[in-house]
Amino acid sequence: MSKYIKSPLNYTGGKYKILGDILPCFPINIGTFVDLFGGGFNVGVNVEADKIIYNDHNVFLSQMFEYFKQKGLIIIDDIYSRIAKYNLSEENTEGYLELRKNYNKNKDILDLFILTCYSFNHQIRFNSHHEFNTPFGKNRSAYNKKIEENLIHFIDSLQNENIEFYSKDFTFLYDLDLGAKDFVYADPPYLISNASYNDGKRGFKNWGVKEETQLLELLDYLNKKDVNFALSNVLTHKGMTNDTLIKWSKKYHIKYIEKTYSNSSYQRKNKDKETQEVLICNYKP
Numbered sequence: 001m002s003k004y005i006k007s008p009l010n011y012t013g014g015k016y017k018i019l020g021d022i023l024p025c026f027p028i029n030i031g032t033f034v035d036l037f038g039g040g041f042n043v044g045v046n047v048e049a050d051k052i053i054y055n056d057h058n059v060f061l062s063q064m065f066e067y068f069k070q071k072g073l074i075i076i077d078d079i080y081s082r083i084a085k086y087n088l089s090e091e092n093t094e095g096y097l098e099l100r101k102n103y104n105k106n107k108d109i110l111d112l113f114i115l116t117c118y119s120f121n122h123q124i125r126f127n128s129h130h131e132f133n134t135p136f137g138k139n140r141s142a143y144n145k146k147i148e149e150n151l152i153h154f155i156d157s158l159q160n161e162n163i164e165f166y167s168k169d170f171t172f173l174y175d176l177d178l179g180a181k182d183f184v185y186a187d188p189p190y191l192i193s194n195a196s197y198n199d200g201k202r203g204f205k206n207w208g209v210k211e212e213t214q215l216l217e218l219l220d221y222l223n224k225k226d227v228n229f230a231l232s233n234v235l236t237h238k239g240m241t242n243d244t245l246i247k248w249s250k251k252y253h254i255k256y257i258e259k260t261y262s263n264s265s266y267q268r269k270n271k272d273k274e275t276q277e278v279l280i281c282n283y284k285p
């Protein structure tokens, strides 16, 4: 069994698989820990700190986690009641579509979580009107014991930690009074990859050169204030390189995490298709 807690959301770009590389690089005795692009909260939920700040500009995520923290394990019973109400299963497309329609009308946050259990690849995706639009994961996705186990551990941790939830643009960090004991982890969308939260069609701001530049400026500002930070990113991805980031990173310490390859064996042989994941820190990790 892994020693790390896994988010109950199968979140695109989630860092669960590489927590063993990332977390040992973080400082110890952290005052306030900021998970600036929290997403599925795989990272912050595993960090020990006096206070943890979760932030993601997708308001539905912070609402969901705040709800989990407030309600606690009682939601497990509620999940089973909803599954029975809509007769949800791996096969029942109509039940899924009915739940999706009702969620988009009523915006009940637990319905959103249940939708992600039955959606294609468990993806959480919206259209520009913030309507959930992931198709059904027919014959593949369902609420199961594994998700339930992850959910229970996740809720336990949320309830035991001092966590504040924000749903702001990352630049809100200029307004926080952080000091030398505090630590900021930034896991932004990657400029040279293409997750759906990058494309600006989901009712949230997209991620482009302007946002990337603003983030690098913010991290330089934190460095000047003696606040430690670690930035996750990729320097190369499927034949592309992020030259601005490579140049910027030379001021700091780079931990090379792992190289991953696109699936086919042809691509495995092709160096151009590799992805170089890194953690860039303003301290020696």
Ligand SMILES: C[S@@+](CC[C@H](N)C(=O)[O-])C[C@H]1O[C@@H](n2cnc3c(N)ncnc32)[C@H](O)[C@@H]1O
Pocket: 007, 011, 012, 013, 014, 015, 016, 036, 037, 038, 039, 040, 041, 042, 043, 055, 056, 057, 058, 168, 169, 170, 171, 187, 188, 189, 190, 197, 205, 206, 207, 211
């Ligand atoms: C790579 S994901 C984070 C994954 C997370 N570390 C995990 O392990 O689950 C990046 C996140 O940044 C969020 N995001 C994108 N632009 C943002 C912005 N301008 N301000 C705050 N969050 C943003 C996206 O909604 C997405 O959830």
